[in-house]
Amino acid sequence: MSKPWPSALASGWHPLAYEAELGSRPLARSLMGVPIVLFRSGAEAAALLDRCPHRNVPLSCGKVREGRIHCAYHGWAFDAAGRCRQVPGTDAVPDVAAHRLSVREVAGLVWCSLAETPAAFPSLPPELDDPDLHSFWWSLDASRARVLDAIENLLDPAHPHFLHPYLVRRKDARREVRVCFTSDARGGEARYDEAQTRLAWLPRFFEGNRTTAVGRYLAPTIAQLAFEGATGPTLTITVVFTPEDQDRTRPFAHFATPRGLLPEWLKRRLLIAFHAPVLRQDRAALALQAATIERFGEPDFHTGPLDLFGPLIWRLANGLPSPPEKRQLQVWL
Ligand code: FES
Ligand SMILES: [Fe+2]
Numbered sequence: 001m002s003k004p005w006p007s008a009l010a011s012g013w014h015p016l017a018y019e020a021e022l023g024s025r026p027l028a029r030s031l032m033g034v035p036i037v038l039f040r041s042g043a044e045a046a047a048l049l050d051r052c053p054h055r056n057v058p059l060s061c062g063k064v065r066e067g068r069i070h071c072a073y074h075g076w077a078f079d080a081a082g083r084c085r086q087v088p089g090t091d092a093v094p095d096v097a098a099h100r101l102s103v104r105e106v107a108g109l110v111w112c113s114l115a116e117t118p119a120a121f122p123s124l125p126p127e128l129d130d131p132d133l134h135s136f137w138w139s140l141d142a143s144r145a146r147v148l149d150a151i152e153n154l155l156d157p158a159h160p161h162f163l164h165p166y167l168v169r170r171k172d173a174r175r176e177v178r179v180c181f182t183s184d185a186r187g188g189e190a191r192y193d194e195a196q197t198r199l200a201w202l203p204r205f206f207e208g209n210r211t212t213a214v215g216r217y218l219a220p221t222i223a224q225l226a227f228e229g230a231t232g233p234t235l236t237i238t239v240v241f242t243p244e245d246q247d248r249t250r251p252f253a254h255f256a257t258p259r260g261l262l263p264e265w266l267k268r269r270l271l272i273a274f275h276a277p278v279l280r281q282d283r284a285a286l287a288l289q290a291a292t293i294e295r296f297g298e299p300d301f302h303t304g305p306l307d308l309f310g311p312l313i314w315r316l317a318n319g320l321p322s323p324p325e326k327r328q329l330q331v332w333l
Helices: 147-155 201-207 264-296 310-317
Strands: 014-018 027-031 034-041 044-049 064-065 068-070 084-086 102-106 109-111 133-138 176-184 187-195 208-218 221-229 233-245 248-258 324-330
Touching: 014 034, 014 233, 027 064, 027 068, 027 233, 034 109, 044 102, 044 109, 044 187, 109 264, 133 264, 147 208, 147 221, 147 233, 147 248, 147 264, 187 310, 208 310, 208 324, 248 264
Parallel strands: none
Antiparallel strands: 014 109, 027 034, 034 044, 064 068, 102 109, 133 248, 176 187, 176 324, 187 208, 208 221, 221 233, 233 248
């Protein structure tokens, strides 16, 4: 039997694709183990369970014609609401529908919810829709990772020295950093006063001198890293994590930078080229973590003082209360 999903994920909204990907062909996706087909019907995005109600062939193997999806097996055609509209070879149309899912197009992404009554749509960080910034989505495949572990990984200040040495952090050059951690029922924020830190070459290249780094968690599945220099924000990375399955996660990663000297296309290329090795290293660690947990049957985590976000992520993803909290701590990064 499949394990239950944390309640905030089960009722939540999750991006499955970029709006631009939704064209003349159906798109097969997976959300929390459920196969879904996305297609465009006129101006609207449609999401149905990826199972033809006739004989259960995946609808994503079919074709989209005039806003309807036509099954590849016997050609039954379904509209955006999932209703069967046509059966080739007969005028009679059975009263049958493919199960339709709630779908929204917001911030360039196609979002779905599996819930009959979905939770309120999440309020998204302003950087996702700020015309004054240079910004882009980095299109990424799903990889082996448990979704809450992937979120914790992005917000974790303790692993880069080991997993991304010299790219992100230098373990031979730690400096004392003051951290202010606040959290409430919507998420949490860690502000790192980094004026004294000696950055590795990747952040130095993109940010110059960093004064502050901020990690943010917006429950249930959004994480953000925001960096600031003396003259204001330098780079903001926002990632929405979609749980495709218990140990498969697809990140939707958004980069935003102030308009500056470099043209947008060049910045995009450089940011992707430089973050690709970091992503590979994180993915390798998350895959090992997921494989180990699977071999032992369940996680057995023990939390340390630098694990600022893990407990908050688990609480909020599971719909548990999280009274407002504020802590200051001294760490070496
Ligand atoms: S299985 Fe889809 S039309 Fe028959
Ligand atoms: Fe990392």
